[in-house]
Amino acid sequence: MVFRLLAALLLTLAPLPVLAQNAGQQPLTVEVLRTSEGSLNANIALIMGREKAVLVDAPFTMADAHRVVGMVLDSGRELETVFITHDHPDHFFAMEVLTEAFPGVRIVAHPTVVADIWRSLPLKVLRWSPMLGPNGPRMPSAPTALDGNTIMLEGHELRILGPMQGDHVHATALYAPDIDALFAGDLLYNGMYMWFGEHGREEIAAWGEAVADLTALDAEIVVAGHSRPDLPNDASSLIFSRDYIAFWLGAMEQAENSTELRAMVEQRFPDAIDALGDFILGNSSRISMGEEPRWEE
Numbered sequence: 494m495v496f497r498l499l500a501a502l503l504l505t506l507a508p509l510p511v512l513a514q515n516a517g518q519q520p521l522t523v524e525v526l527r528t529s530e531g532s533l534n535a536n537i538a539l540i541m542g543r544e545k546a547v548l549v550d551a552p553f554t555m556a557d558a559h560r561v562v563g564m565v566l567d568s569g570r571e572l573e574t575v576f577i578t579h580d581h582p583d584h585f586f587a588m589e590v591l592t593e594a595f596p597g598v599r600i601v602a603h604p605t606v607v608a609d610i611w612r613s614l615p616l617k618v619l620r621w622s623p624m625l626g627p628n629g630p631r632m633p634s635a636p637t638a639l640d641g642n643t644i645m646l647e648g649h650e651l652r653i654l655g656p657m658q659g660d661h662v663h664a665t666a667l668y669a670p671d672i673d674a675l676f677a678g679d680l681l682y683n684g685m686y687m688w689f690g691e692h693g694r695e696e697i698a699a700w701g702e703a704v705a706d707l708t709a710l711d712a713e714i715v716v717a718g719h720s721r722p723d724l725p726n727d728a729s730s731l732i733f734s735r736d737y738i739a740f741w742l743g744a745m746e747q748a749e750n751s752t753e754l755r756a757m758v759e760q761r762f763p764d765a766i767d768a769l770g771d772f773i774l775g776n777s778s779r780i781s782m783g784e785e786p787r788w789e790e
């Protein structure tokens with residue numbers, strides 16, 4: 494499902510100095526593709542200028558990557574850059590489809606994220622390729638390390654935030670000040686169980702602090718890393734993520750085992766969804782209760 498955001502309208506409410514500063518520039522617009530459950534309902538955002546565009550993340554499956562190619566082609570823009578937010582395969586695995594479709598594109602990430610991906614790529618291929626079969630990448634690879642903390646799109650600055658603790662220890666996000674838009678990667682979820690598979694109490698609490706920092710940006714457009722498909726790209730993901738983390742930390746204290754923890758979370762968030770069966774809530778609750786080792790990849 495594709496949601497179109499009229500980000501340009503926001504500029505009409507902006508104070509005069511901002512309008513003057515952006516004179517002659519095409520305001521950026523944003524389109525978000527909700528990937529399938531097979532790609533864990535990850536969100537892929539296309540940030541568009543007049544003629545060029547930047548994509549935030551690449552899907553897990555080849556099928557969803559082809560859908561993203563369709564979104565880019567329909568936009569009529571030239572895809573200049575793909576920014577990968579973090580080292581989880583549902584945010585970069587099928588990026589070869591983008592390289593094949595758009596040979597001039599550069600796929601980039603923070604240097605720490607690039608190092609993470611090269612380290613864990615063999616483990617990820619071992620774990621996921623048998624399950625994905627032909628829907629998985631044929632030539633799994635990693636992005637190129639970015640030099641500096643910004644990506645420019647037709648004169649508009651896109652600022653890289655992080656790395657900080659999210660569902661991965663080195664999560665990054667992209668912020669577009671000209672349209673007050675936050676592309677949060679897996680620092681934010683909305684209406685979906687959150688991944689605590691690489692976390693102890695301390696890391697979950699640190700993630701909560703990162704959510705508070707992002708909330709302070711007061712962004713108008715907020716694209717979460719994962720959403721229930723019917724939810725909007727707005728501040729509701731900040732509230733959901735904050736409340737979910739706070740509840741989980743409390744429930745971890747009260748629950749005797751993963752079955753109890755899971756039941757408490759399901760009761761508190763009855764409309765939240767999972768992906769790949771009960772992959773997220775099942776693993777997260779067992780790992781939080783010490784019944785399964787933390788993932789190292």
Ligand SMILES: [Zn+2]
Pocket residue numbers: 533535581583584679718719
């Ligand atoms: Zn993810």
